[in-house]
Amino acid sequence: MLKNTRNRIIRTLLLIVGGVFCVFIGLLLFRWTDSIAEDKQRKELSKVLHTIAEEQGPEGVLALSGLHVADILSGEDGLILFEENDAIYYSATEKQQMSVYENVNKSVVHITTVGETAVSAFMDVLPAKGTGSGIILSKDGYILTNAHVVEKSASLQVGLYNNQSYAATLVGMDSEDDLAVIKLVSAKDVVLYPASLGTSEDLQIGQRVIAIGNPFGYDRTMSVGVVSGLNRPVRTSEGKVIMNAIQTDAAIHPGNSGGPLLNTRGEVIGINSAIFTTSGSSQGLNFAIPVDTAIAVIPDLIKQGKISRGWLDLAAVQLTPQLVAYAKLPVEKGVLVSEVTSGGFAEKAGIQGGSRKVQYGSSVINLGGDVITAINGETIEDLNDLYLALLPMRSGEKVSVTINRDGNVKKMEVQLIERTAQHVSALVR
Known part of the structure; x- marks a missing residue:
């Protein structure tokens, strides 16, 4: 009797285990056949989408999903899509440029210099004013600019984003590379926004760039262009030679000198320095000092006031x-x-x-x-x-x-x- 009961229990357990095993095998077979079907559907869908993409572009593919795209930008951070809606429409390019300006314009300063010059009529000595731009390097007031902006100045004034002007002093100068560092001396309670320094090593001709500066005294003016040449040796109007310069068609005018040339991430990749012109204004041939050159000299300019290459x-x-x-x-x-x-x-x-x-x-x-x-x-x-x-x-x-x-x-x-x-x-x- 006990033996028969034990046998029945064993048979029942075997049936249960066997049933579970069969169900498990069945599920595996179902998943396998289902995955084969899905893979086949995926390949067929891929062919269809590929055909639509060739005929209608990526907008046509996205429209199938119900997403109506107004603009597509293939930028440095990947694809950026902008949908159509009833709000004010800005293209992807415009949105990107507005974002760069919003993030960087407070890092650009307006430098006014005062020197001395003799007036020949009565030999009176009167102040001569100059203007230029600069890039905030640190929250404690260090600013990068061109040497030719500040080298003959008796005093320096720096205009900030808050429309206030503050005194500054020359810290160090590298005349050969047309670079200088100045420091604010009277803006201790003002919040400063240092710019993000990128690299000029991997620039490509055709890459979009943005210049921000103070042309003709108009604070924080933005212009847009592309890198139109690299590794240019440029002789400036002062007779200086800038080696390895970045050539750009972004509009640069008197007053832009010392301001940043930016990539579309808002990183400084050059310091605007010179223009080629027959009229005194930009004619689409402008030059910037590579930021890598500036990064190499900034520590020595701050510590020693000069560079000895x-x-x-x-x-x-x-x-x-x-x-x-x-x-x-x-x-x-x-x-x-x-x-x-x-x-x-x-x-x-x-x-x-x-x-x-x-x-x-x-x-x-x-x-x-x-x-x-x-x-x-x-x-x-x-x-x-x-x-x-x-x-x-x-x-x-x-x-x-x-x-x-x-x-x-x-x-x-x-x-x-x-x-x-x-x-x-x-x-x-």
């Missing part, structure tokens, strides 16, 4: 295919050492200049010298590479210079001298 005491010449062929050089890329300073660090390190004088354009150069192909392991293909490789170096430091001499590669440790404006100017022929 390193340079090689030699005269370098850009290689061209014609020069390489004429001089029968062993390399096609690099910079030719025309001459070295007698008794200088480059000569002591063993670098040799040329000895055969030839006419090269409007200049006379020496052929037969070494060709520099690398600095500290960085490949040097042209004068711009030489400039960029030495940009972070300070005078007195040593660099490893790789040269090619008649097909033989040599490395030399060379101490740097202090770079001057004449050294940079010599790079632009």
